[in-house]
Amino acid sequence: MNPDYRPETKAVRGGADLEKKNGPLATPIYQTSTFEVTDNDQQLRVTPTDMFYSRYGNPTNTVVEKTIAQLEGTEAALVFSSGMNAITTSILALVKSGDHIVAQRDVYGGVTKFLSTWLPRLGVETTFVDTTEYTQYEQAIRPNTKLIHIESPTNPTLRVVDMERVAGIAKKHGLRTLMDATFGTPINQRPIEFGIDLVLHSGTKFFAGHSDVICGVAAGGKDLIDAIRSTRTTLGGNMDPHAAWLLLRGIKTLAVRVQRQNESALRVAEFLEQHPKVARVHYPLLAGHPQYDLAQRQMKGGGGMLSFEVQGTGDDARRLTEALRLFTLAPSLGGVESLVTIPALTSHAMISPEHRAQMGVTDQMVRLSVGVESAEDLVADLEQALRVVEAVPVSSRAR
Numbered sequence: 393m394n395p396d397y398r399p400e401t402k403a404v405r406g407g408a409d410l411e412k413k414n415g416p417l418a419t420p421i422y423q424t425s426t427f428e429v430t431d432n433d434q435q436l437r438v439t440p441t442d443m444f445y446s447r448y449g450n451p452t453n454t455v456v457e458k459t460i461a462q463l464e465g466t467e468a469a470l471v472f473s474s475g476m477n478a479i480t481t482s483i484l485a486l487v488k489s490g491d492h493i494v495a496q497r498d499v500y501g502g503v504t505k506f507l508s509t510w511l512p513r514l515g516v517e518t519t520f521v522d523t524t525e526y527t528q529y530e531q532a533i534r535p536n537t538k539l540i541h542i543e544s545p546t547n548p549t550l551r552v553v554d555m556e557r558v559a560g561i562a563k564k565h566g567l568r569t570l571m572d573a574t575f576g577t578p579i580n581q582r583p584i585e586f587g588i589d590l591v592l593h594s595g596t597k598f599f600a601g602h603s604d605v606i607c608g609v610a611a612g613g614k615d616l617i618d619a620i621r622s623t624r625t626t627l628g629g630n631m632d633p634h635a636a637w638l639l640l641r642g643i644k645t646l647a648v649r650v651q652r653q654n655e656s657a658l659r660v661a662e663f664l665e666q667h668p669k670v671a672r673v674h675y676p677l678l679a680g681h682p683q684y685d686l687a688q689r690q691m692k693g694g695g696g697m698l699s700f701e702v703q704g705t706g707d708d709a710r711r712l713t714e715a716l717r718l719f720t721l722a723p724s725l726g727g728v729e730s731l732v733t734i735p736a737l738t739s740h741a742m743i744s745p746e747h748r749a750q751m752g753v754t755d756q757m758v759r760l761s762v763g764v765e766s767a768e769d770l771v772a773d774l775e776q777a778l779r780v781v782e783a784v785p786v787s788s789r790a791r
């Protein structure tokens with residue numbers, strides 16, 4: 393595979409062997425837990441390969457992993473049974489009791505929970521720092537710090553983190569940087585090019601793209617990936633081959649989906665920004681975004697995710713989300729169907745109200761995942777739903 397091919401080409405052809413002839417064009421699903429050998433010498437030879445036992449590896453998974461490595465520009469990649477599994481397995485591969493982690497304050501709720509309540513049981517402490525206050529990152533580093541974990545753009549506040557700056561701080565102190573890049577996708581940003589060591593994704597979202605599979609992704613240098621692979625084998629988080637095939641199929645259209653989602657989300661953000669019932673819109677490529685210049689430097693598109701705060705109460709936000717017809721009320725994101733959710737009730741419900749307030753996640757915040765429907769229809773849907781909210785008399789609004 394020519395490394396100079398563009399992402400659109402890599403997404404479709406990345407993991408496949410272009411020289412292959414007389415074989416199936418679509419990658420077969422190796423729906424098998426184990427692989428037969430002719431003798432014990434061969435058994436020993438296949439042990440480190442993807443044709444030994446499917447918890448270790450599987451040929452269908454290998455094709456997806458190669459495609460993802462191509463897209464991220466990394467030496468290697470791994471797939472997992474969920475995004476959380478990718479993140480927890482990767483961190484567990486890199487820390488031991490007595491180690492310390494620095495993480496930005498607004499990372500995905502499940503990761504916050506893992507860092508703040510699970511890792512301490514194993515003797516690993518985390519210091520949370522303000523996401524865009526870089527002096528805090530450096531101040532938080534201790535002699536036993538092993539890694540910095542970041543996420544950009546953030547869920548659901550859409551803050552943009554300066555990858556080069558964080559990677560620079562980490563390198564100065566001999567630390568590894570892990571980044572959850574779920575919202576960005578490799579179509580919009582390639583963290584490796586900014587010095588990040590390990591790129592993580594909930595593959596459930598944009599990568600798979602059809603809201604029909606739960607999976608995770610890690611991409612990075614070969615040594616790092618080998619260490620994480622060994623941990624994945626022990627913890628048992630490899631992906632099922634049928635799910636890997638669904639992921640591969642989804643990735644073939646990643647570039648076209650994301651390009652359209654970029655355009656439609658910007659159109660929706662611009663519409664919401666001028667609407668009198670909307671107090672604030674969070675989207676990286678809106679001119680008023682606090683990290684607009686950084687987003688332009690780091691990202692080729694703003695992505696399909698945005699959030700906004702209604703001019704009103706949490707109940708107004710609830711009414712709005714229930715009045716929408718095209719935006720389906722559901723957690724998750726990144727699929728072809730547009731979704732809406734109130735983060736305080738879903739992705740961030742497990743976080744204390746105080747921590748949520750520090751992150752800027754208000755009760756009035758509504759998060760949109762823009763799908764591939766017509767942008768005009770999506771804007772019209774928001775317009776009619778905002779009208780319903782406006783129709784509710786102020787005196788009858790619950791607080």
Ligand SMILES: Cc1ncc(COP(=O)(O)O)c(C=O)c1O
Nearest residue numbers: 474475476500547574594596607
């Ligand atoms: C940014 C981000 N990271 C990680 C995860 C966890 O991924 P999964 O649900 O695939 O385990 C999510 C899930 O919503 C997410 O939004």
